[in-house]
Amino acid sequence: MTRPELPSSVHAVRAVTILVTALATILAIQSLNAVLPMANWLAAITADLPSSPNELLFMQSALPRLFIAWLSGAALSLAGTVFQQTLRNPLAEPTTLGSSAGAQAALLASLIWAPGLLIHGYGPIAIAGAGLATALVFGIARRGSTTPISMVMAGLVVNLTLATICAIIVLLHPDRSEELLQWQTGRLEQSGWGPARGLFVCLLICALTIVPIRRPLSLFNLGDDAVLSLGLKPNQLRIAALLIALVLSGAVVAAVGIIGFIGLAVPALVRSIGAGRLADRLLWAPLLGGALLVCADQLVQWPTMGGGRLPTGIVASLLGAPVLLLLLKRIRTGISAAPAHSSSRRASTGQLTLPVLVCAFVILLCVAFVIGRGPDGWELTTDIDLILRWRAARIVAAIAAGMLLGIAGMLIQKLTSNPLASPEVMGVSSGATFGAAIFIVAYGTVSVSALLAASTAGGLAVVAVIVTLGWRHRFSSERLLLTGIALSTVVGALSAFLISTGGPVRALLLTWMSGSTYRVTTDQATLVAAIAIASIVLTPLLNRWLEILPLGEPTATALGIDLKLARGTIMLSCAIAAAAATLVVGPASFVGLLAPQLVRQIGFTRALPQLLACALAGATIMLVADWLGRMLIFPWQIPAGVLTSLVGGPFFLFYLWKGQR
Amino acid sequence: MPECAPALISRRLAVFGAAATVLVRPRQSIAGTDQKRPAVIDWAAAETLLTMGIKPVGIADHHGFRETFQSFANLQGVTDLGSTWEPNLEYMDRLKPDAIYLPGWSAISRPQLESIAPVRLCSIHGSGGDPVERAIEFSRTVLSHYPEAEQRDVMLGAQRRLADMQRQLPPRRIVLINLHGTNRFVNIYAAGSLPDSVAKHSGLKNAWTSDVNGFGFSSIGIEKLMTVSDSDIVILNQGRLTANALTAMEDNSLWAGLPAVREGRVHLTQPVSIFGGLASATALAEWFSATFSDAS
Numbered sequence: 001m002t003r004p005e006l007p008s009s010v011h012a013v014r015a016v017t018i019l020v021t022a023l024a025t026i027l028a029i030q031s032l033n034a035v036l037p038m039a040n041w042l043a044a045i046t047a048d049l050p051s052s053p054n055e056l057l058f059m060q061s062a063l064p065r066l067f068i069a070w071l072s073g074a075a076l077s078l079a080g081t082v083f084q085q086t087l088r089n090p091l092a093e094p095t096t097l098g099s100s101a102g103a104q105a106a107l108l109a110s111l112i113w114a115p116g117l118l119i120h121g122y123g124p125i126a127i128a129g130a131g132l133a134t135a136l137v138f139g140i141a142r143r144g145s146t147t148p149i150s151m152v153m154a155g156l157v158v159n160l161t162l163a164t165i166c167a168i169i170v171l172l173h174p175d176r177s178e179e180l181l182q183w184q185t186g187r188l189e190q191s192g193w194g195p196a197r198g199l200f201v202c203l204l205i206c207a208l209t210i211v212p213i214r215r216p217l218s219l220f221n222l223g224d225d226a227v228l229s230l231g232l233k234p235n236q237l238r239i240a241a242l243l244i245a246l247v248l249s250g251a252v253v254a255a256v257g258i259i260g261f262i263g264l265a266v267p268a269l270v271r272s273i274g275a276g277r278l279a280d281r282l283l284w285a286p287l288l289g290g291a292l293l294v295c296a297d298q299l300v301q302w303p304t305m306g307g308g309r310l311p312t313g314i315v316a317s318l319l320g321a322p323v324l325l326l327l328l329k330r331i332r333t334g335i336s337a338a339p340a341h342s343s344s345r346r347a348s349t350g351q352l353t354l355p356v357l358v359c360a361f362v363i364l365l366c367v368a369f370v371i372g373r374g375p376d377g378w379e380l381t382t383d384i385d386l387i388l389r390w391r392a393a394r395i396v397a398a399i400a401a402g403m404l405l406g407i408a409g410m411l412i413q414k415l416t417s418n419p420l421a422s423p424e425v426m427g428v429s430s431g432a433t434f435g436a437a438i439f440i441v442a443y444g445t446v447s448v449s450a451l452l453a454a455s456t457a458g459g460l461a462v463v464a465v466i467v468t469l470g471w472r473h474r475f476s477s478e479r480l481l482l483t484g485i486a487l488s489t490v491v492g493a494l495s496a497f498l499i500s501t502g503g504p505v506r507a508l509l510l511t512w513m514s515g516s517t518y519r520v521t522t523d524q525a526t527l528v529a530a531i532a533i534a535s536i537v538l539t540p541l542l543n544r545w546l547e548i549l550p551l552g553e554p555t556a557t558a559l560g561i562d563l564k565l566a567r568g569t570i571m572l573s574c575a576i577a578a579a580a581a582t583l584v585v586g587p588a589s590f591v592g593l594l595a596p597q598l599v600r601q602i603g604f605t606r607a608l609p610q611l612l613a614c615a616l617a618g619a620t621i622m623l624v625a626d627w628l629g630r631m632l633i634f635p636w637q638i639p640a641g642v643l644t645s646l647v648g649g650p651f652f653l654f655y656l657w658k659g660q661r
Numbered sequence: 662m663p664e665c666a667p668a669l670i671s672r673r674l675a676v677f678g679a680a681a682t683v684l685v686r687p688r689q690s691i692a693g694t695d696q697k698r699p700a701v702i703d704w705a706a707a708e709t710l711l712t713m714g715i716k717p718v719g720i721a722d723h724h725g726f727r728e729t730f731q732s733f734a735n736l737q738g739v740t741d742l743g744s745t746w747e748p749n750l751e752y753m754d755r756l757k758p759d760a761i762y763l764p765g766w767s768a769i770s771r772p773q774l775e776s777i778a779p780v781r782l783c784s785i786h787g788s789g790g791d792p793v794e795r796a797i798e799f800s801r802t803v804l805s806h807y808p809e810a811e812q813r814d815v816m817l818g819a820q821r822r823l824a825d826m827q828r829q830l831p832p833r834r835i836v837l838i839n840l841h842g843t844n845r846f847v848n849i850y851a852a853g854s855l856p857d858s859v860a861k862h863s864g865l866k867n868a869w870t871s872d873v874n875g876f877g878f879s880s881i882g883i884e885k886l887m888t889v890s891d892s893d894i895v896i897l898n899q900g901r902l903t904a905n906a907l908t909a910m911e912d913n914s915l916w917a918g919l920p921a922v923r924e925g926r927v928h929l930t931q932p933v934s935i936f937g938g939l940a941s942a943t944a945l946a947e948w949f950s951a952t953f954s955d956a957s
Binding site: 050053056057060061062111115118171172174175176178179182187189190191192193194195309372373374375386389390391510511516518519521634635636637 | 725729740741742743744745746747748749750751752754755756769770772773776841842843844845846848872880882883884887890902905912913914915916918919920
């Protein structure tokens, strides 16, 4: 982003915006006409009180909905544009920076624990939540050299952690899940002008504040010195701009919930079709974003689209994700492709620490088997029958899943030469969940092997997408991460929708997606354990590839490696491992990210010991999480997957924060 | 990795030994073991059992149950079994219940629970069919399981009263809703839910017939209520939550403009348990009868 601004041609942007706006207008007129014939519109608007039910619907539901759709799209696009400009980060937007998730978590927490806070509307709480979450992301990423990747990485982890907190809130209040999950799915139904008025005022104030600072803001392209040379303070300017973007993000969540990707896709679209100057982007992105969201919202109201039962936010994510992925090829971001390999700072202490790891694991294993809580409090159980019946399958499944995630994480990091890659972050686990969720919804109760097949297919589909998009770009981190973000956002929203439509499968989906070992049967544990053992035995065969691939493509080719075969095999192993693990611990466990990081920190550098250590570390983490999950709020239980992400997320953020120094 | 274990047996034994001295305590028996006491995961079943004077050894989501079914003051000696979707299996096993009442929609857990005690499914909710019929049927099965129950007359009385109220009301069109804290959406109840079933048995007509989920309800935008604007609105009272939601509705102009609201055709029930059993059904039927019988 350091290149000087080019004289831009805004003709294309203008044409596209006008076209989309025209389409939105036609669709809107059509649907409004169905509510109230056009001839009566003027009468309805000027009347003090609605004289017919249709007038009431027109004035208090259809019209505000149209406005709120446009306003939300415009506000998100403006927020995205401001975020991207201020942070010089083409990936920044309310969803990637954690603002939306922060706003949502704050709202859910207030709804349950402090409804009194909400008497003045949802706006202030949502904006405060957005601010806190984004401040956390900045606090972690903004030390030393801030790369766009590290910021989005921090944002992603904050997102996942907050999503976990929201999941816990929903789990603890299943009777209110429809109400709580509505924020995550972005439903635009309106019943009055309150939210639209609030959002309009917000957008107006923010837009008016942006206008006078647009010129200095555009200087951020040239670096802070350019801003200083104009006699302005870059940090104050930055904070002002970020505040504006945060208010916009929070206000949208307060009004309608999370709507993914508009803030990322629209500014990118506007830039890629020719608006280079900031002033142009600030004008055209909101106009286009508003029109696009109106189109999406009109689309979901069509009878053939389910007659309005599908939330608009989900449709926007579904439409936005592919657009975003396609656009990726065209955006020149200037981000260096591969982050530095955090490497052999410490000498290989692997030989010494492996036995220590094994000891720790065995001790914890014993604890998990024999120490528990019963009717009379804490106790040591020597009742073998009890242990075998209730604890063995869960413990074995947890360990196996941890091993698999550790291995999958290590494989994917070697494959992409990216120490921040993991099956969870890159959406492989999300794909696996999605495959299985569709299966559960379609067929109700299912057999273990069918579920494994469905989730493997889902995981593989994601890997295939990553390969197709990433192959030519040598798996640049950015593309990988964006793919992951795109997929996990879509899957997250879809899962929330599936759960919120409720019904008897709700409980099943809830527990399964939160990563609980509760329903693990002996069959399932055996299956996952068998796959884990097979992985431990077979992945060392990939050792040579794993050692050589990170050295780069030319080296690998020179050494006579069939790149396609090598990568394909590693990916398949990774997808199978991740899918099998996802069956037990759900999509967001962080173990695939944590285990390899931990192992690298300890000092394992060679592929084979690293692999074994990763498997062991993953197993240990899951073992502890499963035990704690059964103990902490006894007799209630916290799913192991929720615990690992609740602990793993902050841990990873801390590591990122330390790594920045 | 189990293959590493043999080398560490001495360590493991040491840990065992150290921990054993602290942790092993003589087992105490659960109060009143000679009495037959079931573990109850289904709330409708819990309501039915408690109404008959049978005190379960534990109820899933004890706190939530107390909030929803406030009529049961004395729940002492009834423990919490964990959440309704993941009741604690090991704990339940230790409580040695004589039976487990499981919601029909949770039948996936049945094989695991069968190894603890005989599982009796309670399929009032979430299994399709007519919830009132199922509630009556279920109360009969409970009577057959516990023929010596203290309050069996209460249950028989409820069955009789429900039969007496059958089809007594004029076929007035109503919709049954539950308000959210966020005032743009409501849950609306139709075929498959207990309130709908009670209303139909009383002779009322539920005007909402669109798609609902397996529990018989659906979350809809308030504007959808306009499609059934000729019907009376019945708000299923959930206590504090409903009171807060009604306050939030005050600045909802669409709600205020609904014909039923303007014409005063909105009725707030007494506190009801949407996921209750026969007792809840009878109470709701009595409320319907008191509210709608004098109407023209």
